[in-house]
Amino acid sequence: MKKHPKLVLASSSPFRKQLLAKIYPQFDTASADIDESQRDGETPLALSKRLAFEKASALAGTYPNHLIIGSDQVAMLGDTQLTKPGCFENSVKQLTLSSGKTIVFYTSICVLNTSKNTSVSDVDTCKVYMRELSTNEIENYVSRDKPYGCAAAFKSECLGISLFKKIEGDDPNALIGLPLIKLANILSEMGYSSLE
Numbered sequence: 001m002k003k004h005p006k007l008v009l010a011s012s013s014p015f016r017k018q019l020l021a022k023i024y025p026q027f028d029t030a031s032a033d034i035d036e037s038q039r040d041g042e043t044p045l046a047l048s049k050r051l052a053f054e055k056a057s058a059l060a061g062t063y064p065n066h067l068i069i070g071s072d073q074v075a076m077l078g079d080t081q082l083t084k085p086g087c088f089e090n091s092v093k094q095l096t097l098s099s100g101k102t103i104v105f106y107t108s109i110c111v112l113n114t115s116k117n118t119s120v121s122d123v124d125t126c127k128v129y130m131r132e133l134s135t136n137e138i139e140n141y142v143s144r145d146k147p148y149g150c151a152a153a154f155k156s157e158c159l160g161i162s163l164f165k166k167i168e169g170d171d172p173n174a175l176i177g178l179p180l181i182k183l184a185n186i187l188s189e190m191g192y193s194s195l196e
Contacts, residue, residue, distance in 0.1 A: 004192045005115060008063045010055040010070040015157070019178040020069070023194040024187075032058040032070065044081065045106045048074040049123055052108035060114050067192060070110040071178050075151040077103050082152040091142045092135075094153040095163070100132040103152050107174040111186045120186045124179035126169030128152075133163060 007027035009020050017029055032055035038047050049072075056070030075082040077098055085091040105126045112119040133141075145159045154160030156167075156175045173180040184194055 005065055005067050005113070006063075007192075008059060008066050008068045010059050010068055013177055015176050016071060016178045019173050019176060019180055020183075023180060023184055027069075028063075030059050030062065032056070034058050036072075038081070044074040044076050044104075045123060045125075048072050048106040048108040049110075049121055052110040053112075053119065053121060056110045056112040056119065060112060063114055065115040067187070067190065068112040068114060069183065070112065071108065073105060073107040073151055073174075073177055075103055075105050077101060077152075084149050084151055085153045086148050088142055088146075088148070091147055091153040092138055095133060095138045095142065096135070098130045098152065099138070101130055103128045103130065105151070105169075105175055107177065107179050109179050109183050109186065111183070111190065113190060120190070122179070122182045122186060124169060124171050124174035124182055126167060126171075126175050128156075128167055128175070129165040130163055131165050137163075 007024055009016060009027055009029045010032040012031040020027060034054045036051055051072035052070040056068040059068050082094055085094050106123055108123040110119055110121040141159060145155050147153050147155050147160060154163055171179045171181040
């Protein structure tokens, strides 16, 4: 088996950790403490890409000779960014606002090779078409799934999938927070195949 640099996931998200473990069982995790504020004039796509890069870069000094994976997701309902709701009431508000509409998710990935000081980035765009939802359906969903820490107030890997009419995108994992197909391709191009 080929010796590879160690992988580090620049995230404290349990969802991203579970996703990465599907294809790369050996990796470290560390939280990147960065300012995630949107800059003036910055598009949602640019924000997502910048934050993925900054999350990986923030750990570069701590993890020399590693491949650091940064990822970030921005959810947009028209011109409104849907953040992590944090509580029941905000979850209900977001889902009520999203009912019958389309949410666009930009999920960016950045792999930083700290031994070579190089990085490769990509972004997955996914559209989620929401069903028309009654207040009762929304409140029951939020009570059951408690999606307080999820952008747009749903967990697509759980009961949240029942809120959708359809999804358009290349990788369903990206909706959960980590575009595994793009990540596997980037790492393979860097000589780090999950199949070796």
